[in-house]
Structure formats: structure tokens, C-alpha cells
Amino acid sequence: MVLDLWKQIKKGKIEPIYLLYGTESFLINETKQLLVQQVLDEEEMDFNLSTYDLEETSIEAAIEDAETLPFMGEKRLIVLQNPVFLTSEKQKGKVEHNLNRLEAYIKEPAPYSVVMFSAPYEKLDERKKITKELKRNAAVGEAKRLNEAELKVWIHDRATSHGVQIAEDAAELMLTLAGTNLFMLSSEVDKLSLYAGEARRIDAEMVDKLVARSLEQNIFALIEKVVQRKIEEALRIYYDLLKQNEEPIKILALLAGQFRLLYQVKELARKGYGQQQIAGALKVHPYRVKLAAGQARYFSDEELARIMKMIADADYQMKTGGMKKELLIEMILFNLNRT
Secondary structure, three states, X not given: OHHHHHHHHHXXXXXXXXXXXXXXXXXXXXXHHHHHHHHOOHHHHHHHEEEEEOOOOOHHHHHHHHOOOXXXXXXXXXXXXXXXXXXXXXXXOOOOOOHHHHHHHHHOOOOOEEEEEXXXXXXXXXXXXXXXXXXXXXXXXXOOOOOHHHHHHHHHHHHHHOOOEEOHHHHHXXXXXXXXOHHHHHHHHHHHHHHHHHHOEEOHHHHHHHOOOOHHHHXXXXXXXXXXXXXXXXXXXXXXXXXXXXXXXXXXXXXXXXXXXXXXXXXXXXXXXXXHHHHHHHOOOHHHHHHHHHHHOOOOHHHHHHHHHHHHHHHHHHHHOOOOHHHHHHHHHHHHOOO
């Protein structure tokens, strides 16, 4: 796991070769930044930091660089992006790679270079000899989506890195409001850490006041108000979205998507699926499944089917000009209050 690698890197335990793979690009990028901070001084970066796209550059050229002595420093850092030869995918470019040369380097890496493979792929081809060799000899980190517990740990660690503590309920609320996208979460934690000032503490009130809601999270909050039968507050969220120039048809599409998720979560849970299994089947984050399960229990199957039909009818009317778009969603919200 990438987070385990971070602990070692922060302690100054640097390996000659790193293999980072997975679809969570934020984690791969953060690992690169950590290595840069630990391996190079600021004035060395122009001379001793190199990045190669292996869809455009041969591995031999990158290895040649790794075997070149560092200039004005003790170490070189070589970042190798898109090593598609580690997967079963077809190579897009026409670059030919001498993998025997790479194998030889893996077995005997230059002591003055740190080589990081950045592989933004969900899976590597474990049958390939080069993949086996690399995984055997490199420090390996899988950059996969963090689960709820890992996200909370990550939020706490991010705040701590700024010298700030975040309350448990504040971290929970941040996930609910900002979602699970690490780029957005990092921005929010950094902003709140600055706002905390001398208090050095982030509480739930601060999160509620300052965290930016994504459109998807606003839709979730809107449905939460419907669940609580607080129609006025649901309408207030809707009117705020209109003031932000969000298109009614986009809002309707997200409403449809959220209610579809509630229906699917309810149906799969009835069949005995756990939250992780549901997340895998629907290809959504487990935390979204947890939140959807909480909302779904307030609606019967018949209510959800009726709501989906209501949204489908509104979508048809929007696209055929049957009624003013803004009014159609207002009517849906009033009708939702009666379900």
C-alpha cells in the first residue's frame, strides 16, 4: 500500500527502485513529491530530476540517465511514466524497449540513483517476466482508492502535517460534504488548516462553514433534506444551485443517478451483498454506498420506482419543451415530500 511507503520515505529510508501502480493518481503524485523532498535539494532539481514518458522514450535512454553520475549532488531521481510493457495492454506508440537492459538494471541498480515507475493502471500483467522481476526487486505501492477508514486516517495525517488537529466528527463531515476525491480533500484540508490559525484545531462547525460542496454532494444533501422531510431546506439548496448557474437538466440527471443508486444498493443488499461487494458491482466508492444505504432505508421499493418514473417524465418534458425546466424540478421536490 502506498501509505506504508510514505512512512518509510519520511523516515529517510529510500530504496533504489519504486513501482507505483493503480488508478489513484493523487497518491502516485504525492509519492513522487515525497521522494523529491527526501532525495533532492531545491537547487539540485534542475540537474538531477528527470521524467520520461515511456510511450515516447525508450527504456534504454532512461536507464542511461539513471547510470549517469549526479551533478552537484549525491542522488538522481528518475521518474518513468506509463510503463505499458508491464501490462497486457497494447503499446500506443512505436517505441521499442530493450527489456533485457531493464532486467539487468533491476538486478544491479545504480547506487546514486532512485528510479520510480509510475504505472497508472488498475492491474499489471503478473505473467510477464519483467513484471515479476520488478515486483521482486522494487519497493511496490498500490495506489488504489482508499476506503472510509483509510480516508479518515489520511485526512488526520494531512492536517497533522500542517501542525493542526482535526476532530473525528469534522473528518466525517468533510467526507460527507466534499466527497472522496483526494485532490478536492487535500485542497479543503489545506484551506482549513490555514483558517484554524493559532487554535491549531479544525472542528465540525468550521468544516460546515468553509468546505466547498461539489455539485454531486449538494444533490446528496438535497436528498438528505427530502429524507428528513425538510422540503424548504431542500428547495433552498436547489435555488442556490440555480444561482450558481447550474443547469436544471444536469441537476435532474444527478438526482436520477442518486435515486438509481439508492434503488440498486437496496436491491443488492436484499440479495445479501455487503457494502464492499456492492461498491465493486456498481463501481462506486464504498463510502458512497454506505451513505446511499442510509438514505435508501427511508424509501420503499414502490416509492423509489415512482420517483424514477417522475424524474424520467420530467426529463422528457425538459427535452421536448413541455414546461419550464426550473419549475419541473420544483414540482418533483414537492412531490418527493409527499412520498
